Amino acid sequence: MQSSSEIKIYALNGFSLKQCLFVLLVLLSLSSYLVHAQSHTSCSKHTCQAPDCRCPAHSIPGNLKVDTVPQMVLIAFDDAVNWDNWDFYLRLLPPDGNRKNPNGCPISATFFVSNNFTDYCMVGKLHARGMEIGDHSVTHRLPRKWWTESNKTLMAEEVLNQRQNLVVKAGIPVEDIRGWRSPFLQPAGNDLFSVLYENNFTYDATLTYSFPKNLYSPVLWPFTLDFGYTLVCNIARCPQNFYKGLWEIPVVGVMDYREHKLCAYVDDCFNMPRDKNDAYQMLWKNFLRNYRSNRAPLYLNLHSPWLTTDYQLDALDEFIQKMVSMDDVYLVTMSQALAWQKDPTPKERLADFKPWQCHGFRPHAEDSKQCSFTFRHKNAPGHGPGTGIETTHSRRRDKLRNDLLRSRQTDRSENDSTGKRGVINNDDQSQTGSSHSQPKSTSEKDRQGDQRHVYHHHDHKTHRPWFLRGSAASLRPSRGIAILLVAFFIKPGLISFIGQ
Ligand SMILES: *[C@@H]1O[C@H](CO)[C@@H](O)[C@H](O)[C@H]1NC(C)=O
Ligand SMILES: *[C@@H]1O[C@H](CO)[C@@H](O)[C@H](O)[C@H]1NC(C)=O
Numbered sequence: 180m181q182s183s184s185e186i187k188i189y190a191l192n193g194f195s196l197k198q199c200l201f202v203l204l205v206l207l208s209l210s211s212y213l214v215h216a217q218s219h220t221s222c223s224k225h226t227c228q229a230p231d232c233r234c235p236a237h238s239i240p241g242n243l244k245v246d247t248v249p250q251m252v253l254i255a256f257d258d259a260v261n262w263d264n265w266d267f268y269l270r271l272l273p274p275d276g277n278r279k280n281p282n283g284c285p286i287s288a289t290f291f292v293s294n295n296f297t298d299y300c301m302v303g304k305l306h307a308r309g310m311e312i313g314d315h316s317v318t319h320r321l322p323r324k325w326w327t328e329s330n331k332t333l334m335a336e337e338v339l340n341q342r343q344n345l346v347v348k349a350g351i352p353v354e355d356i357r358g359w360r361s362p363f364l365q366p367a368g369n370d371l372f373s374v375l376y377e378n379n380f381t382y383d384a385t386l387t388y389s390f391p392k393n394l395y396s397p398v399l400w401p402f403t404l405d406f407g408y409t410l411v412c413n414i415a416r417c418p419q420n421f422y423k424g425l426w427e428i429p430v431v432g433v434m435d436y437r438e439h440k441l442c443a444y445v446d447d448c449f450n451m452p453r454d455k456n457d458a459y460q461m462l463w464k465n466f467l468r469n470y471r472s473n474r475a476p477l478y479l480n481l482h483s484p485w486l487t488t489d490y491q492l493d494a495l496d497e498f499i500q501k502m503v504s505m506d507d508v509y510l511v512t513m514s515q516a517l518a519w520q521k522d523p524t525p526k527e528r529l530a531d532f533k534p535w536q537c538h539g540f541r542p543h544a545e546d547s548k549q550c551s552f553t554f555r556h557k558n559a560p561g562h563g564p565g566t567g568i569e570t571t572h573s574r575r576r577d578k579l580r581n582d583l584l585r586s587r588q589t590d591r592s593e594n595d596s597t598g599k600r601g602v603i604n605n606d607d608q609s610q611t612g613s614s615h616s617q618p619k620s621t622s623e624k625d626r627q628g629d630q631r632h633v634y635h636h637h638d639h640k641t642h643r644p645w646f647l648r649g650s651a652a653s654l655r656p657s658r659g660i661a662i663l664l665v666a667f668f669i670k671p672g673l674i675s676f677i678g679q
């Protein structure tokens with residue numbers, strides 16, 4: 180009977196341990212019911228069903244077995260398209276279509292095109308060769324803060340006027356312009372997402388996601404915003420309202436070649452690759468992470484200036500060649516990835532998968548149409564370095580770069596007071612997509628190095644305790660019942676065990 184004195188220690192003011200335990204268990208199960216009562220407004224397999232709704236998750240769409248899932252690789256270039264980067268695109272995505280996916284169709288990629296310095300004739304040619312063209316704003320203006328503080332009217336101008344530019348100047352059908360990415364990966368909350376939603380955009384590709392932390396964890400699949408954005412808001416302002424059927428293709432970082440830090444953009448790593456092998460290994464290891472875990476799409480976001488370093492261009496070229504040689508890897512556009520996700524098709528049946536067919540591809544589309552290019556090729560006769568065009572262009576570019584650095588410094592001091600820093604780096608280094616960036620001076624590099632991190636904002640939704648956050652964490656009534664049942668079953672045994 181010595182243990183009964185121990186029991187008294189735990190019992191409170193006249194309540195027996197039995198009663199305490201029972202009350203505790205009842206409370207527990209009650210709370211899980213309450214959580215569920217809220218959850219008609221949260222994402223779960225009951226409230227959100229394929230094909231048009233998807234909660235943020237790692238699980239494979241359609242519950243396919245992992246080795247039947249085609250590994251999608253989503254290469255996306257941001258900013259202006261012009262002579263500064265045209266040759267890179269020709270090399271990586273050859274116009275004769277001889278780089279093919281396993282279904283026999285040419286590989287493709289996505290371009291988020293902003294207006295300033297863009298040659299729309301080139302954009303039209305990319306589109307004719309099966310590339311997806313997305314909307315990346317008219318002005319891509321500085322400072323970055325402008326985008327955070329923007330209102331719906333201003334966002335509508337940026338989004339819709341640029342879509343109109345792409346339609347009118349590049350001759351792209353409006354229904355082919357389905358995606359948006361904000362400059363500097365800087366969202367503007369509901370002021371942005373309501374514009375996208377009301378104007379028939381299919382997806383946004385702006386919101387940064389600061390996981391996975393290493394090269395072994397599975398990667399997030401694209402999801403919809405039917406129940407708002409429930410993940411940690413890495414760069415505020417994230418959308419808070421619900422946008423039924425609007426997809427989010429998250430910006431998931433790639434791990435740098437030292438496996439040390441995540442980079443939002445391939446070209447924006449704290450540890451820049453030192454040679455071709457570093458660059459290739461970085462791409463390859465990140466590929467393997469997806470390929471060997473849940474085969475979520477590999478998101479490779481970059482700016483063309485990264486390719487002005489020859490070994491980086493060579494590495495990406497070799498990487499694409501490697502991808503093309505694998506029989507279960509597909510380089511597709513973002514819209515094609517979403518089409519697959521709505522209709523998850525095992526790789527054996529992809530030959531007939533409609534959204535990945537190639538009837539839209541027109542080989543050598545750039546031969547059929549003569550463009551009068553806005554920005555001359557750096558090697559074009561009479562327009563080499565030192566000509567009027569080049570110097571105006573370079574001066575403008577240098578000014579932009581300085582503005583960008585200044586704005587980052589402003590941002591930084593403003594934000595130091597929060598004391599919180601995120602993992603993903605959202606610096607958008609290039610306004611123009613220039614190929615002439617000189618190797619960075621040490622001081623510039625240092626300054627950038629200082630600003631590797633962006634600020635870790637949490638919106639009010641994420642102030643919920645960790646176990647209630649995200650889609651996977653919502654408790655369901657089944658769990659409440661389970662707790663109650665367990666309570667009733669073990670109660671006599673438990674009490675008698677302790678009580679003896
Ligand atoms: C971009 O173009 C717009 C309109 O042509 C112009 O007003 C603006 O100054 C340009 N922005 C930059 C950063 O060059
Ligand atoms: C948005 O901001 C602009 C510039 O600050 C202002 O002129 C306009 O009235 C604002 N629109 C709304 C709807 O607040």
Ligand SMILES: *[C@@H]1O[C@H](CO)[C@@H](O)[C@H](O)[C@H]1NC(C)=O
Nearest residue numbers: 353354375376377378379380
């Ligand atoms: C959006 O698409 C639907 C059908 O595809 C069409 O009826 C509607 O007019 C479109 N709305 C806008 C704003 O383009």
Ligand SMILES: CC(=O)N[C@H]1CO[C@H](CO)[C@@H](O)[C@@H]1O
Nearest residue numbers: 590591592593594595596597
């Ligand atoms: C350390 C630092 O510079 N903190 C600044 C952060 O921003 C606020 C205003 O937004 C300044 O008052 C702080 O001095």
